[in-house]
Amino acid sequence: MSDTDQLLVIVDPVARRSDGESVRIAKDVLSAAAETKICLPDSPEEFARALARRGSRRPVVVGDDRALLRTVTLLHRERALAHGALSVVPIGAPGSLELARALGVPQSAVAAARAVVDGVARRCDLLVDDGDGVVLGGVRIGTAAPVPSPAPATVWNTCRTLVRTLARVPAQGGLRTHRLRVEADGVLLRDLDEPVESVTVRSLGGVAEVVLRPPQAPPLRTEARTLTISGPDFRYHADSHTSPPVRRRTWTARAGAWSLTLPGQPEASAAD
Template identity: 60%
Template structure:
């Protein structure tokens, strides 16, 4: 499962965990990243075959600095583990992003280089940047953005359905239009939520005012506050900054970075200032 390839003296000691999805998606980029990291560090290479093995490999890192080769899901999995360990100063984490573009949006928004070689070199000689973390009351984490979209959003966006399911839904819809008249266009109310949104205890929106979406974005630094935006169909967006956000109402789903959660009736997200560290290009 692992092999050590020590170079010269003074090189960093790394634990390189290669996500199995990355190996299947782009084996060549994985090979390049592994070669660059092994040439510039005392690297222990781990090749887990499942999410469970991924977590176990990372938890046994000892004094080695962790480097993840994978996509946004792998990054979230690593940060979630470090958060659960409750280390006073969570190990700074490096990421070499490998995967399809749709699964790398979070990594790139955080400032991780897009190129494999550049990202691997950053893991070797970059600088740590402390970042805020959104943590919910079930101990789930959000690294970038939390979104509660409209009820009739894009297929699969709020429900977590697969693309295949969405295609079958489209086919069934087409058949129905061939055998009976088309139904009237849905009203605006069908694309809204009835949600109560509180920011640091202050009610921003109550159940009597429909909202199209709610977005909570943790800062790109470590200032300990999040940006909250409520989009309503009947007026300008409501925006504020807060340390804690509570959303409640009828069952709703939410998208935390790339992962869909819910349905829940209430959930609170709290900002943990500077709770994790990411190795980024030195300025």
Template identity: 60%
Template sequence: MATFATPDQLLVIIDPVARRADGESVRIAKDVLGAGAASTKVCLPESPEEFARMLQRRGSRRPVVVGDDRALMRTVALLHRQRELAGCVLSVVPVGTMLGVAHSLGVPTGAVAAARAALDGAERRLDVLVDDSDGVVLGTLRIPPLPTGVEASAEEPHGRPWLQSLVRTLVPARPPRSGRPSRVAAAPPSPGPARLRVEVDGVTLVDLDQPVEAVSVTPGASGTAEVVVRPLSVGAEAAPLTARGRTVTVSGADFRYRADAAVAGPVRRRTWTVREGALGLMLPGR
């Protein structure tokens, strides 16, 4: 017989990175959760393997993850692989340095507010992207990957930073001659523009003959994703190409992509499918 978590039964999993990054916020979150729930079990995993075991053995307790975006994505990936994501309601207290994904989903920024949302908030069902290698994306997928540490406010690819990232992505570093380390890294040659085919629900949005500067895919509403392709411009800025659909396939030359807090690839073809309402997340009530 299946067991169901109640709001008073919490499994608080505190990621080790969060404990090292901001012990005070972790302590505050523990105090608020402990005072507000009738039953709270606190777990302090020291490795990803321990993290996975504790989550899998949660029983009837509702999981509350205290950590950054990487801890959030680890939790979502584990639940997805166990085919338990749709039946689990997750809470997050963002602690650490990489918090953009959690905040973009509506999780409060402060430890107290996030812990209170875990206790008294409302469940919200969110769409996610699942790729053909069983990877999960909560926020925006980006090709080429946005450099680590760039904030959301600087993510619009209006100028050359995206092209510079594209150069770093598509041109591998040259190994030093004779196997000895080089004191001065040689500048990579200027590559040609990215040549990618982007298909939305089987319809080609851009083909290999149209060079592109950036591609983004974001889960939207009602089971569709928003796709934005920015053609490579020379002189005047080219207008972006947009579409919405349930499946997005990107193919062409080897490319890397940023999915939430991780960079994946290189791959030559990948398909993402929207899973409507696949993630249940506790957020402040409205």
């Protein structure tokens, strides 16, 4: 961190309610190391206003995965993701910090706050949908088994995404399947008359890695820049959110679209 670096620390209200002591520790560590402005919003609207008024200050969000996703979404809609690195101190209820952990953020308030001060910016991929929503990570779609996390050597450049359809169709043996039309870069992978158990998508190396799992058959894998899923009204799960019913959704992979401050030393990287 340079001598002139200034921080805007936005403390999510859920973090204050769930673990006030860890919030206090994080604020103390950050304030001792840099010129820091602390914001304590009480609503998503106040959160958004505080972030919009950051000026030249580097944003630091103190909160859970939902607070991190909200911050990235707001910066994306400002078209400001490429203008600087974001930092996060993960504080929240058990189970609400899986995304931050997968991205490589330390889980203790002290270690995470020190990474904000002493860490380096690492590029992460992103999936953006045709409704201008963003997806940072995820594990399962439908009834699929979890997609393995990237190896530590590649975790800096990998942000995973999850899409789970809930348009379920009964099949033989009680197996839950989904009738969907799946297209990757305009190439038809699966049509409505070919049910699938699940569709798994993650952003990997700047492209979307797509895995289709047909019933009682080996999975089908491909890579694409864009993925379109359509069919009868279906819902999908991405990060910590479940969508309203939709009939069509397209996701586009964007390589190195945002930066996250993580522990480590500067190093040469293809993503840089």
